[in-house]
Every structure is written in structure tokens, then in C-alpha cells.
Amino acid sequence: MAGSMMSNTERIDAASVFHSHASEILRVIETVIDGKREAVEMALTALLAEGHLLIEDVPGVGKTMLARALAKSVGCSVNRVQFTPDLLPSDITGVSVYDQSERRFEFKPGPIFANIVIGDEINRASPKTQSALLESMEEAQVTVDGGTYRLPSPFTVIATQNPVEMEGTYPLPEAQRDRFMIRISMGYPDEDAELAMLRTRELSSPLDSVTPVVSTEQLLDMIHKVRTVFVSRAVEQYAVAIAQATRRDAELRLGASPRATLQLVRAAKARAALNGRDFVLPDDLDALAIAVLGHRLLPTSRVAGRTGNIGTSAMSDVVQRIVAATPVPLGAVGPA
Amino acid sequence: MTSADPTRTRPGASRASAPRASRPGAPGPAATLQSSVALFVALVFATWGMRVLLQGLDWWLPLILVCALMVGTSAITRTLTRRRWVPPLVNAVVLLGTLTALFAPGTGLFLVVPTARTWASFGANITAANFSIQTQAVPAIADEGITFLLVAGIGAIALIADLVAITLRAPALAGIPLLVILAVPALTLLDLSDAVSFILTAVAYLWLLRAGRPVGQRRLSFALGAGAVAVAIVLPIQLPQTSAPSAPLGNAGFSTGVNPVLSLGRDLRRFDEHTVFTYSTSSGKPQYLRLVTLENFSGANWAPAVVKVDDNRTVNKLPAPPGLAKNIVKKSETTDVRVGNLVSTWLPLPYPTSSVSGLNGRWYWEPSALSVSSTDSTVNGQDYQVKSVIPNPTPGQLAHAGTQVPNGFDKYLRLPPDMPPIIAATAEQVAGNLTSNYARALALQDFFRLGSFEYSETAPVSDGYDGTGVSVIAKFLTAKSGYCIHFASAMAVLARTLGIPSRVAVGFLPGAANKENKGVDGREFTVTSHDLHAWPELYFDGVGWIPFEPTPGRGVVPSYAVHDINLDPLPNAAAPDITVPTGAATAGPRVDPGQQNGPAAGGFTAESGPPAWIGWLWFGGTVLVLLVLGLIPASVRAARRRRRLRSLRDNTATASVAWQEILDTAEDIGARPPNTATPRENAAGFDAMIGVPPPSRPGVVLVVHSAALERVLSAVEHEFFAEALEEHESRQLADDVVEVTAALRSTLPRREAFLARIAPASVWRRIIRVIGHRE
Numbered sequence A: 001m002a003g004s005m006m007s008n009t010e011r012i013d014a015a016s017v018f019h020s021h022a023s024e025i026l027r028v029i030e031t032v033i034d035g036k037r038e039a040v041e042m043a044l045t046a047l048l049a050e051g052h053l054l055i056e057d058v059p060g061v062g063k064t065m066l067a068r069a070l071a072k073s074v075g076c077s078v079n080r081v082q083f084t085p086d087l088l089p090s091d092i093t094g095v096s097v098y099d100q101s102e103r104r105f106e107f108k109p110g111p112i113f114a115n116i117v118i119g120d121e122i123n124r125a126s127p128k129t130q131s132a133l134l135e136s137m138e139e140a141q142v143t144v145d146g147g148t149y150r151l152p153s154p155f156t157v158i159a160t161q162n163p164v165e166m167e168g169t170y171p172l173p174e175a176q177r178d179r180f181m182i183r184i185s186m187g188y189p190d191e192d193a194e195l196a197m198l199r200t201r202e203l204s205s206p207l208d209s210v211t212p213v214v215s216t217e218q219l220l221d222m223i224h225k226v227r228t229v230f231v232s233r234a235v236e237q238y239a240v241a242i243a244q245a246t247r248r249d250a251e252l253r254l255g256a257s258p259r260a261t262l263q264l265v266r267a268a269k270a271r272a273a274l275n276g277r278d279f280v281l282p283d284d285l286d287a288l289a290i291a292v293l294g295h296r297l298l299p300t301s302r303v304a305g306r307t308g309n310i311g312t313s314a315m316s317d318v319v320q321r322i323v324a325a326t327p328v329p330l331g332a333v334g335p336a
Numbered sequence B: 001m002t003s004a005d006p007t008r009t010r011p012g013a014s015r016a017s018a019p020r021a022s023r024p025g026a027p028g029p030a031a032t033l034q035s036s037v038a039l040f041v042a043l044v045f046a047t048w049g050m051r052v053l054l055q056g057l058d059w060w061l062p063l064i065l066v067c068a069l070m071v072g073t074s075a076i077t078r079t080l081t082r083r084r085w086v087p088p089l090v091n092a093v094v095l096l097g098t099l100t101a102l103f104a105p106g107t108g109l110f111l112v113v114p115t116a117r118t119w120a121s122f123g124a125n126i127t128a129a130n131f132s133i134q135t136q137a138v139p140a141i142a143d144e145g146i147t148f149l150l151v152a153g154i155g156a157i158a159l160i161a162d163l164v165a166i167t168l169r170a171p172a173l174a175g176i177p178l179l180v181i182l183a184v185p186a187l188t189l190l191d192l193s194d195a196v197s198f199i200l201t202a203v204a205y206l207w208l209l210r211a212g213r214p215v216g217q218r219r220l221s222f223a224l225g226a227g228a229v230a231v232a233i234v235l236p237i238q239l240p241q242t243s244a245p246s247a248p249l250g251n252a253g254f255s256t257g258v259n260p261v262l263s264l265g266r267d268l269r270r271f272d273e274h275t276v277f278t279y280s281t282s283s284g285k286p287q288y289l290r291l292v293t294l295e296n297f298s299g300a301n302w303a304p305a306v307v308k309v310d311d312n313r314t315v316n317k318l319p320a321p322p323g324l325a326k327n328i329v330k331k332s333e334t335t336d337v338r339v340g341n342l343v344s345t346w347l348p349l350p351y352p353t354s355s356v357s358g359l360n361g362r363w364y365w366e367p368s369a370l371s372v373s374s375t376d377s378t379v380n381g382q383d384y385q386v387k388s389v390i391p392n393p394t395p396g397q398l399a400h401a402g403t404q405v406p407n408g409f410d411k412y413l414r415l416p417p418d419m420p421p422i423i424a425a426t427a428e429q430v431a432g433n434l435t436s437n438y439a440r441a442l443a444l445q446d447f448f449r450l451g452s453f454e455y456s457e458t459a460p461v462s463d464g465y466d467g468t469g470v471s472v473i474a475k476f477l478t479a480k481s482g483y484c485i486h487f488a489s490a491m492a493v494l495a496r497t498l499g500i501p502s503r504v505a506v507g508f509l510p511g512a513a514n515k516e517n518k519g520v521d522g523r524e525f526t527v528t529s530h531d532l533h534a535w536p537e538l539y540f541d542g543v544g545w546i547p548f549e550p551t552p553g554r555g556v557v558p559s560y561a562v563h564d565i566n567l568d569p570l571p572n573a574a575a576p577d578i579t580v581p582t583g584a585a586t587a588g589p590r591v592d593p594g595q596q597n598g599p600a601a602g603g604f605t606a607e608s609g610p611p612a613w614i615g616w617l618w619f620g621g622t623v624l625v626l627l628v629l630g631l632i633p634a635s636v637r638a639a640r641r642r643r644r645l646r647s648l649r650d651n652t653a654t655a656s657v658a659w660q661e662i663l664d665t666a667e668d669i670g671a672r673p674p675n676t677a678t679p680r681e682n683a684a685g686f687d688a689m690i691g692v693p694p695p696s697r698p699g700v701v702l703v704v705h706s707a708a709l710e711r712v713l714s715a716v717e718h719e720f721f722a723e724a725l726e727e728h729e730s731r732q733l734a735d736d737v738v739e740v741t742a743a744l745r746s747t748l749p750r751r752e753a754f755l756a757r758i759a760p761a762s763v764w765r766r767i768i769r770v771i772g773h774r775e
Helices: A011-032 A037-048 A063-073 A127-139 A174-179 A191-201 A216-227 A233-248 A258-274 A282-296 A301-307 A312-325 B013-017 B029-052 B060-080 B086-103 B116-135 B144-167 B171-189 B195-211 B215-238 B262-269 B395-400 B421-431 B437-449 B470-479 B484-497 B612-649 B655-668 B679-690 B707-721 B730-745 B750-758 B761-771
Strands: A053-056 A078-082 A094-099 A104-109 A116-120 A141-144 A147-150 A156-161 A182-184 A252-254 B275-281 B289-297 B302-304 B330-339 B353-357 B363-365 B372-374 B383-391 B502-508 B512-514 B524-528 B532-540 B544-547
Touching: A011 A037, A011 A063, A011 A216, A011 A258, A037 A053, A037 A063, A037 A156, A037 A182, A037 A216, A037 A258, A037 A282, A053 A063, A063 A078, A063 A116, A063 A156, A094 A141, A104 A147, A127 A141, A127 A156, A127 A174, A174 A282, A182 A282, A216 A258, A233 A258, A233 A282, A233 A312, A233 B707, A258 A282, A282 A312, A282 B679, B029 B060, B029 B144, B029 B171, B029 B195, B060 B086, B060 B144, B086 B116, B086 B144, B116 B144, B144 B171, B171 B195, B289 B484, B395 B437, B421 B437, B421 B470, B421 B484, B437 B484, B437 B532, B470 B484, B484 B502, B484 B532, B612 B655, B612 B730, B612 B750, B612 B761, B655 B679, B655 B707, B655 B730, B655 B761, B679 B707, B679 B730, B707 B730
Parallel strands: A053 A156, A053 A182, A078 A116, A116 A156
Antiparallel strands: A094 A104, A141 A147, B275 B330, B275 B524, B289 B302, B289 B502, B330 B383, B353 B383, B363 B372, B502 B532, B512 B524, B532 B544
């Protein structure tokens, strides 16, 4: 069924095809990651919204596992880069090599040339190497030695990182953080999930059983479907109002960028499609605000002092408060 | 993110982030212009109400201009800026500049920028206005001081009204400044007699309310305004009409001066009798003291001659009275007057006075009537001495005057062209066949005093013919009931029709002899506010002006006018009667509170008061009105619900109407959904209230369990946020709304559910929002 050819028929069929594909992907991933439905949905949301995903948590909670399961569930090219302090930019983008026989330089593409790039422990690399990702993530292209090379489509970076206070980490620069559409934390599994994991992992890696359920073309179709999701003026106003509020908030030093607003709406479209709707609800923005905005905001020192670090939970509280205080514009009639 | 979480903070600064265009209810430029025009009209009509206080209409034009200036300036300013503090500021500057240019010319820099001298000039204007208000009687002449005060005050009120009604978009609040303007005449005269200007202002006010609201809120704000106007009409009617024991003469406002005509009846009807002045005479005999003489009869009222400021007319020497021949017996008299509580620019004097001494301030006499008036002082607290020469003609001398009228006395014979025929007929019937003016005068006096007329201070008011005009006199002649001013003016007018020059004197009865406090030579008299009186003066060639007393039961008939005594009158025949306190001599229904023991003291006698059932009628009416008013919010709410359900069933309404009804119901039962929550979050909250807890699956769209609620929610989400409306059955939505709202209401205990229906919070919030519109 997964391999069945895509049906190019009517809208209602497209919707049901989209829905069945999405549920297949989620089901497959959930065979690997137990009890993390929210994180899994967020990851798929980023993929469908053509955004990049940042998974941040302590080691050993399944960050890499999620990234690999997601990559494996779709039939795309996948490359994995393990970031280390001595990793060089050219190790990612690729190098130009002199071809003696042809008497010219030939570009050898690096691991970035894939539909899905898994950047493992991205904050262990030096800032120089991290910034090598910048251009490719934003513009889906690589420039090496004067030559510009397009990256394949779809192109998504799924990066994992440890919290900054861990040893041997370089915090991601703000510009780089802003390029990730969604940041999620895995969190520890609950008791049942951890027990189940113990039982299944003993025998074999569950990742081995993951097979692609969606082809590249089908994934592109799904992405296209997400693009057509309708965003009403009221929802646009709501997104802008939230972004503006982060820029005025007393607890924030740096508010959400216009890119953040754009990505919030894009992610909301993907979420709406995943929930079987062809239009975005304000609820989608509410549900995504922390994941999309949280890692882009910089707190004032007061908040940092309160929490001891610029930790995830403190920023979540701030975002949640802002979202809760922003009036929801409605279509025809004024707010009650 | 759970729904309707009570910990959600109220929108603070982020509220302003909503783009202006999306703000509900921002009126367009056309609506704003209409509001401005409506406000201007309301202001113009409200100021028109002041005409009952002021003479002519000359004062009105500056007020119209200043209102137009204020409303217009701020309308123009609003087109240039959106900042709300700018229009009032510009208005204030313009008002100040206008006042400077108009009322302190030559003091301002570049004509309009006020300087220290300008403020001094303003101060002088205010002082002059205060003096003018204290001393003038209603209707007052709008001199420069009063005009300044009016323009400045009305300008400020227009500024405030424009600020609240248009700039702040709370047109209902503009009623307060308008009411302030309307209240000035009402407070001064103590009755809301000017219904016309009240109604016109109310209509313009309602228009303002309608123009200033977005379409959706018009009905409610209009109903509110209409209710307020209705209350404003009902309340004054409910208040007892004669319950105004007003401040003693001389406290506040125009009406406290002795008004020759308007306030005479009112002063007589006052409960609080108080001493106006005391006096003693060298002869020990009491005297009538005259304030002013009304000699110009327009047909509508009597007016005094104007006193001119002329340094040759100071009071140390008054001229001889006009027409007094040498052969008349005269008697010199010296009167010491100590004025207590009386604010008047007219001096109480015996007639004819030859000199006055001991006065403070500048006082001038007026040649025809020898009235004395001041331009800068009042009689209040003055202590002065009057020398007078009182003529005492014999009836024979009077009869000798015949019917001759000297040249230049035409104005004392002037009558309006269209007099009711009863006046001339009465005069003809009473005295038409008599030959001498004296005989005719006596016949007229007897007709009033000894005939079937009775003294009543209340009859003219209750029957609606209080005043002095010809139509009033005609009614008075029919009703045969009135008080001094009616007798005086009627006799004066009848005398004029018979060719006798006449005028009306306004002053005080001689008062009562004071027993304890002996005067200079043992006789001191106390004159109270109840002694205010009016009487006719008739002119006889060779004798001059002499008073008559046509009012039955009041005052004393002069010796020359006592009918039976014709050949050998007692000199000063009046004297023996005069010791009788005049209050007790009153024949009318007036009850002097000082002489009445028992519970009835202080009130009118029963015949003048309304019967008891009228009181109960009023009480019942008041309760009914309050009941109806109390039910208004509930019926507004019920009507709105019916309208919504009907339009849903007719398929003329969209899902948002259904949704709004659910939101309003939730608010009514005290669960007002926050506007910071999404419709789905709110719906989940209602779901929880109804009894279905929402699933706690963060990150997944909230599932609403109630099928009816979910249908409405889905439809409204499509309407608000989707590209195309969802296919749904509008009739089904109506049923769903009924089901959901019933379920919501059933969550309340019965008593609270009842209260929620009687006082629906959604209506009250709209009322508050309409009044203090701050969206």
C-alpha cells in the first residue's frame, strides 16, 4: 500500500491520500520511539513545512533515533554527519578536487547533498563549521570555490544537540538558531515506554525494521499539499500579533524575527494538514508557538538570573504567557 | 494549552498590537462628520434653553459660533492626526485665542496670544459677570461680563462634549455636558419649564448616539439613550412642584434679585419668610416702600424705565415729583432703613423721595418714577436715611383733575393693539358712565377690592395664568382670583383703557410694627419677604402720581381713595389699620408658617395640595417605571436571542451568530470566555462545564465531545478561518445553540440562573462599553 502509485485525482482524494501517508509515517516512527507522539508530530511537521528541525536534549533520550527513524521512513536520500570539534566546513559542503585526467577541478559533494541531513551533536563543532550550514539551510544551495550547487528537494536538516551547559559544546549562534524552524526536546520516556524499550532493544535495533513508507515524489506531493493550506487574514493577524508581542516583552532581549513569523505560519499549515484541515486555526499557532519561537528568543538577564540559564523551560513559560495574553482575532464579528 | 484557562493573563500591552483596521466599531469619516454635526446641533439647542434667563437672543450667536468653532476645529484636527490628545489641546488653544481676541482686545500678542494683561481683563470680566448675575433679575441683560462667562463656559463644555463624544467615541457620555447646559436654567428658576429646548436637545442627543455608533451597536445605544431621556422626563414630573423652599434672597444666581414680575409670585409663595429690612419713620407711621416702577407695557409684560448713569442724578438731591402742584398738602418724613437680606440694585424708597444719605456705592435716580438704582452696588446690608415729602391730596382736589392728561404722558396710556375684548368691556361696565378720572379710579379699586375677586397666590399658577400680560389679565378677570401683581396690572391696564395714565409699582407693604426692638421714636417696622407687593399708581393732573390698593385683604387703602369718605377724610386714615400684621390680613389660602401650630404648618392648605390618590398614583407609576426599567436588560437579551435564533432558522445568519449567542450565554452565567482564547479553546472550556472533560493530549487539536457544540464550533471555525464556508444546515445550528445554551444554563443553581436572566452580564458589558467606549 505504501508503495502504491500516487493518485492524481480529486481534492478529496488528495486529502485522504495525504492523511493515510501521514499516519503511515507516524506509525512507523512510533515503532521506534515510544510514547513521544508530540515530538514525532513536530518532527514530521518540520519535514512537511520544508523547515529544519533541532532536537535538543540530554544524551541518550533518543534524539538521534528520532532523526534517523524519520529519515528512514521516507524514501529519500539520507546523510548523517557526526559533528566533532575538529570537523571542517569542507567536511560538510564538499571539496573541489583537481582531476588530473580532465585537467580541471571537480566538485566532490559533501554529505550535505541529500534530502535529509542528520547533523548529530551539532553544537560540538566549532562555530566556523556550524556557520557552513547557514547558506545551505536557508537557500538550499552550496557555494564552494566560486561554484554554486543546488541541493536536492526536499531538503531538511535534522540536527541534534546537547544542552549548552554540557561539556565540550559551542552554543549555536543566534543566526543559526533562527534557521531552524522547530526545536523540540525529547524528554525522558515514561515508565511503560522505558520498560517496553528494555524488552525490545535487547534483541535487535528496531531501526532495522523501519522501511520507507513514502517515496520522494509522494513526500513532495505532501509538501505541495501543505503549501496550499489556506491561511485566513485573522490567523495572519494573530501570528503577527504574537511576534510583535515578543518584541515588546519586558522579559525578552531579542524578539521573534520576521522569519520566525513566516515559519510559524508555515509550520501551522503543516500542522493543519496533518490534522486533516485545509485551513489554519489559531489553535495551530498556539500549539506551535513554543516549538517555533522558543529557541529564537533571548531573555533579559533578569530571566536568566531567575532560572540560572537560558533554559528551555524558562523560555517556554515566556512564550506561553505571551500567547495566552494575545487576543485572538476572529473573522466576521469582533472578539467577545 | 488548555482551554479557557483562568490563569490566562488579561491582555495588556499586546492588545494594541491588533491592527487599527481590524478594530471593531471604528466609525468612518462620514459617520464621524455626522456625529460632529449632531453634537453641534445638540449644543445649539441646549444653549437655546438659556433664553429663559436672558433677554433677547443677542447672546445666542456668540454661543453658536463658539460651539461651531470647537466642534469644527476638532473635526479638522482629527483628519490631520490620530492622536487623541491633540484635538482637545488644539481646541483649548483656539478657545483661549478667541476669548482673548473678543473679550480682551488689545491685550494679546498678535491679537490672540494672551498676556498678563489679558488674564487681568478676564478677571475683570468675571468680576463684572458675578456682580451682574447677583444683581440682575431674570430675564437678565447679557452684558459683556455675562457674555464672556457664557462663551468661555459653553466653549469649555463644547470642548469636553466633543472630546468624549467623538474623539473618545463615547457619545452617551456627551449627555452629561449637555445636561449641564440644560441644568443652568432649571437650577436657576427651579423648574424645568423650557420643554421645547429640552426636547430638541434630547432629539439631537439621540441622533448623536445613533451617528456615533457602528451599525451593530446602534440599536442598543439608541435604546439606552432613549431610556435615559425618558427617565429625565419622568423624574422632574415626579418631583413635587412646590417643594422648593429656595435659598434666602441673595444666595445664588439670577433669580435671587428682586424680579419685578417673574419672581414676585414665587417669593410670595415661599415658605421661609425672612426679614428683608427694618425701618423707622420720624412720624412713627408705617410706609409703603417702593423698589421700582413698571411703566412700559408691551402687552406681554411690564418693564421698568432704564436708569442712566449720570453724575447730575445722584441721590443727595432728587427732583420734585412730576405733576405735584403747590396747593396739595404735603408732609415731610424722614425714614431710616436698615436692609438685611435683600440683593437688589433697586433701593426701597417711599414716594416721592427728595434725598437719600448714607448709601455706599454709586446710586442714580430715574426722572419719571424717581426710582433709584445702582450700577456697582446692591442694597444688601445698607443702612440709609431717606427724606421724603408725602402728598396727601383731598378727594376734591383729585376730582378736580377731571379727565385731563398732560402732554408727554402718551407712554403711560399705551396699550397693545390686540387686547382681549373682555378688558375694554370690563372697564366700560365698571366705570364707563363716570365722568372724572378720580371717580373712575375709585370704581376700579372697589371693583377689585370689594367685588367678587379673591386673593390667591396659587390659583394663577395652578391654572396657568401667572404673569402680567393682556392674556393673563383677561383670564384673571374671568377667574377672579390672583395676587397683587394681577390686581395691580389689571387695574393699571383698565385705567389706561379709560384714559387714566397708569403704571405699576413694585415694592413692599409697610410690614409689622416691631414690639421688642424700639426704633428711633418708638416705632420700628419689620418688612419680610412676604410683604413683597405690587400696586398701581395713577396720574392726576395737578396732583401727580398717587398709589391705589386694589388687592383685597392686602395693604391699606389710602385716605383719598376710601370710597365713603369724600368730603372730610381723616388725614392718614390708614394709620390705625396698619398695626395689623399684613400676613394675618391676607385673605388668600396662604398659611403663615410662623403663626400656625400643628402638623399642617409649613404646607399649603389642603385645597391647594393634590388629593391623596394622586400621590398613590405617582407612587405606583414610579414603581412601575422602575420595574420596567429593571426588566429592560433582560428583555434586550431575550430579544437578541430570539432574533439570532430566528435568523438562523431562516438561514439568513451565519455560524458566527450562533457562536456569539453561546458566548453571550456563557458570559451571562458568569463564565465570560477570554478573547485571548481561540474558539476551540473556549468550546473545550464549555465542554468541561457541561460535564465532558477535555482529553489532555497536548499538541493535538482539542476534541470537543458535545456533538452540538462541535457542530457549531466547526461551522464557526470555517467561517472565521477557512477559505470557503462549511456546508452546514443553519436550522441545525439553531437547534444546536438551544441545546448548548440550555446545557450551560443548567450548570447554575436555580436562583443564580434566574439572576443571570434578570441581569444578563453580556448586556451590562455592552452598556458599559457603549458608555465608556475604549475599544
